[in-house]
Structures are given as C-alpha cells and as structure tokens.
Amino acid sequence: MGRITSFYRLDLINNFYGLDSPLRPKLANRRRGLYAGDIPKLWSAMRLAGLVVLLLLAVPAILAQGQEIHGVFALQGQKPMTDAHLRATPVAGQPLGRRLDFWMTEPGKSDAIRTYQTEMTKKLHVVMVSSDFKTFLHEHPTLGPDGHLRMTEAFPHPGTWYVYADGLPKDLNHQVFRFDLEVGSPGSMQRVLPKTGMGVQVGPYEVDLSSVRLHSGMMSMLDVSILKDGKPATDLHPYLGSPAHAVFLNASDLSYVHVHPMSMDQMSMDMSKDPPPMPENGPSPSDMMLHIALREAGTYKLWLQFRGGTQLYVAEFTITAI
Numbered sequence: 001m002g003r004i005t006s007f008y009r010l011d012l013i014n015n016f017y018g019l020d021s022p023l024r025p026k027l028a029n030r031r032r033g034l035y036a037g038d039i040p041k042l043w044s045a046m047r048l049a050g051l052v053v054l055l056l057l058a059v060p061a062i063l064a065q066g067q068e069i070h071g072v073f074a075l076q077g078q079k080p081m082t083d084a085h086l087r088a089t090p091v092a093g094q095p096l097g098r099r100l101d102f103w104m105t106e107p108g109k110s111d112a113i114r115t116y117q118t119e120m121t122k123k124l125h126v127v128m129v130s131s132d133f134k135t136f137l138h139e140h141p142t143l144g145p146d147g148h149l150r151m152t153e154a155f156p157h158p159g160t161w162y163v164y165a166d167g168l169p170k171d172l173n174h175q176v177f178r179f180d181l182e183v184g185s186p187g188s189m190q191r192v193l194p195k196t197g198m199g200v201q202v203g204p205y206e207v208d209l210s211s212v213r214l215h216s217g218m219m220s221m222l223d224v225s226i227l228k229d230g231k232p233a234t235d236l237h238p239y240l241g242s243p244a245h246a247v248f249l250n251a252s253d254l255s256y257v258h259v260h261p262m263s264m265d266q267m268s269m270d271m272s273k274d275p276p277p278m279p280e281n282g283p284s285p286s287d288m289m290l291h292i293a294l295r296e297a298g299t300y301k302l303w304l305q306f307r308g309g310t311q312l313y314v315a316e317f318t319i320t321a322i
C-alpha cells in the first residue's frame with residue numbers, strides 16, 4: 001500500500017505539472033474504486049478552486065498595498081534633476097478615495113529626498129486634472145520626516161486623473177512630474193477645450209484677460225482683471241500668498257506651466273526674485289499682470305485660481321499659442 005501511495009504521489013506531482021506520468025497506465029489498471037480514475041479529476045478541480053481562493057486573497061492584498069506610479073517629467077522646456085514616485089492606495093469604504101504618497105529621489109538612488117523649499121507657503125503643490133480637462137483640483141500634501149509627502153484625496157468622480165506634483169526639492173529648481181492615475185474606471189481622453197473668449201464668468205465674478213492668443217517662445221504680459229457687478233472686485237484675498245495661481249496645460253503633450261500674476265505694487269519691486277507671499281487675510285487687487293512664457297506652440301487650457309470673499313474660484317480659459 002505504501003508503495004502504491006508513493007506511486008500515486010508521484011503521479012499527482014506529474015499531473016500537477018502537466019507531465020505525462022509513466023505510472024498512470026499501471027495505476028489506471030488497478031481500478032481501485034475512486035483512486036484510479038477520479039483522483040486526477042478531483043485534483044484538477046481542487047487546483048482550480050485553490051487558484052480561485054489564492055486570487056481572492058491576493059487581489060485585496062495587492063489593492064491594499066497600493067499602486068506605485070513613476071512620474072513623467074512635465075515642466076515645459078526643462079530637464080528633470082530628480083525622479084519622482086507616487087503610491088496610490090485605496091481608502092476602505094470610499095471607492096473614489098485614495099491615499100497619495102509622493103516622494104522624489106536623486107537619479108539612481110532609492111532614498112527619498114527629505115528637504116523641500118517652501119514655495120507659495122507649501123512644500124509641494126499637487127494639481128489634479130481629469131483626463132477630459134473638465135475638473136481641476138489643487139491640494140497640498142504634508143511632508144513627513146521620511147521625505148514622503150502624504151495626503152488623502154476624495155476624487156469627485158471616477159476616471160483617469162493627471163496628477164502633477166510641483167515642488168522645489170533640496171536646493172534645486174522646480175521639479176514637476178505627471179502621474180496618470182486611474183480611479184474607479186478609465187476616463188475619456190477627449191479633452192474639452194471650449195472657445196472661451198477673453199472673459200469668463202465664475203460665481204459672482206467676471207475674469208477678463210487682455211488676450212487669449214499668445215506668441216510661443218517669448219515672454220508675454222497678460223492683464224488679468226476681476227470684476228463683480230461690472231466693477232473692479234473689492235472682496236478679493238490672496239490665495240497661498242499670491243493674488244492668483246495660473247496653471248497652463250498643453251492639450252497635446254500635457255506639459256505644465258505654473259505662474260503667478262503680480263499686483264501693480266509687486267511689479268515695482270525687484271523683478272529678479274519672487275515677491276514675498278502676501279498675507280492671506282489682507283486684500284488682493286482686482287487688476288494684476290501675468291508674465292507668461294509658453295515655449296511650445298499649441299492649444300492650452302488655463303485654470304486661474306483666486307479667492308473671492310471666503311471661497312476659492314477657478315476661471316477656465318482656452319489659450320492659443322502661435
């Protein structure tokens with residue numbers, strides 16, 4: 001019996017690995033009830049069931065661990081000085097919730113860079129845009145002592161999100177990376193770029209630009225004015241130290257440009273460096289000047305974010321650079 005059992009064991013091993021066992025004809029001939037014919041079938045069924053159980057166990061474990069995404073350098077006209085990484089982990093009970101963990105490394109190294117310069121009051125600016133260009137979010141993760149910048153985001157709808165991490169690691173210049181993150185299901189790749197003209201209405205404000213056509217490859221000056229009830233708005237406040245934040249995305253290669261308009265007062269200061277952040281609760285002018293250099297010709301979406309009263313607003317424009 002011991003011998004037969006070991007024959008069966010060998011046969012089962014061979015069967016498991018899909019090998020043709022030289023023992024099988026002998027064993028089949030023995031026709032010992034259930035053993036000879038049924039065990040291989042039973043074993044196949046058990047293997048299948050085992051695989052299903054393994055998959056059921058593994059998928060939630062993989063999901064809980066999150067997805068690591070390598071950042072694509074996205075700052076228009078610049079070269080990367082670091083690598084960037086994002087781990088996105090689902091939040092239990094929130095299908096559209098993700099814990100986002102960003103870190104940068106020096107090329108070829110694995111240790112997270114631990115220091116970031118503070119820019120516009122924050123260590124990292126995270127801009128998230130839905131793949132159809134309809135939704136714009138701007139958030140700020142918290143830098144931990146381990147060099148990881150973490151935040152939790154409840155995405156307003158499923159889809160593919162272009163997540164841009166914009167910061168100044170160590171003593172380096174701006175490093176901006178794009179991460180393509182799928183939340184729930186893939187989003188439409190059809191980018192919505194309506195012809196906006198030079199004025200758009202957002203909430204009670206009208207935002208006017210002096211032009212929506214720029215020349216690429218050179219510095220342009222755009223006047224920005226914000227009106228309320230047809231008059232210059234008087235209830236504006238700085239947001240993150242600036243009268244407004246302007247993010248341009250090139251609709252074809254998704255390259256990124258982020259600039260801040262200056263108040264006329266700031267323009268009379270030393271223009272070679274950034275003006276000091278404006279106090280958050282102080283007033284902000286309704287007229288400002290945006291210095292913008294788009295290096296690539298093409299169509300861009302501009303999101304201009306500002307604070308009116310206690311609320312944040314985003315004015316959206318389609319800009320053509322020729």
Ligand SMILES: [Cu+2]
Binds near residue numbers: 242244245258259260
């Ligand atoms: Cu900004």
